[in-house]
Amino acid sequence: MWSGFPLFPEAASSIAGRVDSLYFFLLGVTAFFSLLIAGLIVYYAVKYRRRSPTSVGRQVAGGLALEIAWTVIPLMITMVIFVWGASIFFAMTHAPADTLNIYVVGKQWMWKFQHLDGQREINELHVPVGRDVKLIATSEDVIHDVFVPAFRIKADVIPGRYVSIWFRATKPGRYHLFCAEYCGTKHSGMVGEVIVMEPAEYQTWLSGGAQGGSLADAGQRLFNELACNTCHRPDAQGRGPVLDGLLGKTVALQSGEMVVADEAYLRESILNPSAKITAGFQPIMPTFQGLVTEEQLLQLIEYVKSLQTQKAVQ
Numbered sequence: 001m002w003s004g005f006p007l008f009p010e011a012a013s014s015i016a017g018r019v020d021s022l023y024f025f026l027l028g029v030t031a032f033f034s035l036l037i038a039g040l041i042v043y044y045a046v047k048y049r050r051r052s053p054t055s056v057g058r059q060v061a062g063g064l065a066l067e068i069a070w071t072v073i074p075l076m077i078t079m080v081i082f083v084w085g086a087s088i089f090f091a092m093t094h095a096p097a098d099t100l101n102i103y104v105v106g107k108q109w110m111w112k113f114q115h116l117d118g119q120r121e122i123n124e125l126h127v128p129v130g131r132d133v134k135l136i137a138t139s140e141d142v143i144h145d146v147f148v149p150a151f152r153i154k155a156d157v158i159p160g161r162y163v164s165i166w167f168r169a170t171k172p173g174r175y176h177l178f179c180a181e182y183c184g185t186k187h188s189g190m191v192g193e194v195i196v197m198e199p200a201e202y203q204t205w206l207s208g209g210a211q212g213g214s215l216a217d218a219g220q221r222l223f224n225e226l227a228c229n230t231c232h233r234p235d236a237q238g239r240g241p242v243l244d245g246l247l248g249k250t251v252a253l254q255s256g257e258m259v260v261a262d263e264a265y266l267r268e269s270i271l272n273p274s275a276k277i278t279a280g281f282q283p284i285m286p287t288f289q290g291l292v293t294e295e296q297l298l299q300l301i302e303y304v305k306s307l308q309t310q311k312a313v314q
Contacts, residue, residue, distance in 0.1 A: 010173075010175075011152070012151060013152060015152055015168075016151060016170075019088060096166070102115055102127075104138070106139040106140065106157040108141050111190070111192045118214050124194075127194060127195070127196055127202070128198070128203075129169050129196050130170070131199070133167055135167075136162055137162070138158070138159070138294060139157045143183065145181035147179070148175055148177050148178075153166075157181075161264060162263045172198055175196065176193065179191070215299055216303045216305070219299035219302050219306075220303045240281060243304050246307070248260065251265070251278055253276050254278070269285075270288050270300060271297075
């Protein structure tokens with residue numbers, strides 16, 4: 001709708017139509033009540049104007065029906081907006097089960113993408129049309145915001161945390177990618193493109209990518225280089241917890257707390273291992289803060305995820 005008008009970018013994702021419908025509903029409600037209120041102000045100003053210097057106005061008693069109407073009608077409209085907006089919010093924040101996961105790292109002033117097969121990109125993201133794609137994003141320095149107007153998706157990218165957002169592109173083409181959070185002097189130059197390709201074309205592009213193996217393979221190499229395998233052994237004979245099948249499990253801590261081992265927990269355990277010590281183990285793990293980059297953290301996390309898959313297969 002109005003795709004040639006600059007304020008209305010092309011709708012190129014499965015959620016875009018629902019977002020636009022709510023937006024235009026809000027626009028319509030705003031315009032209707034703005035015109036209604038302005039019109040009534042003018043109408044009553046004319047109708048009840050003072051006709052002579054000596055005239056005295058008379059008191060008008062309130063009407064119960066009118067007061068109920070201007071209370072109930074706005075309440076109903078706001079409840080419609082709330083339910084409609086909440087349904088879209090939940091649809092946007094709850095990704096489908098089978099998604100193509102891509103890691104995103106925001107850095108002054110660029111976007112870095114890592115595909116699970118090892119392919120890396122800077123300021124360009126290639127995805128297949130018609131496939132659910134989940135972006136798992138973090139920042140290397142300050143708060144950024146990944147924003148693709150054509151997909152109607154937008155999420156703050158925060159240092160020390162992982163946020164996720166998903167989309168399903170419906171049209172092949174090239175679409176603008178922006179940072180929508182002021183992040184420094186070159187914020188305006190932190191732009192890129194999402195390139196949506198036909199599935200066959202995407203597979204051809206993907207097959208000509210990284211030669212060093214998948215993200216999990218790189219994580220395994222780094223895991224061994226850092227000597228993590230000497231403590232985290234699959235036979236439970238090491239000085240650290242077993243990592244096989246760890247992701248998604250509830251972990252008991254020395255403090256008595258119970259936490260879920262998600263991506264954020266793994267990240268914190270690598271950078272600040274003394275923060276959450278697993279019950280039954282000593283706080284002997286050194287910190288890797290400053291020794292591994294955000295990209296390497298993603299590799300290590302993906303390797304732990306692969307151990308989850310391997311255990312499920314066994």
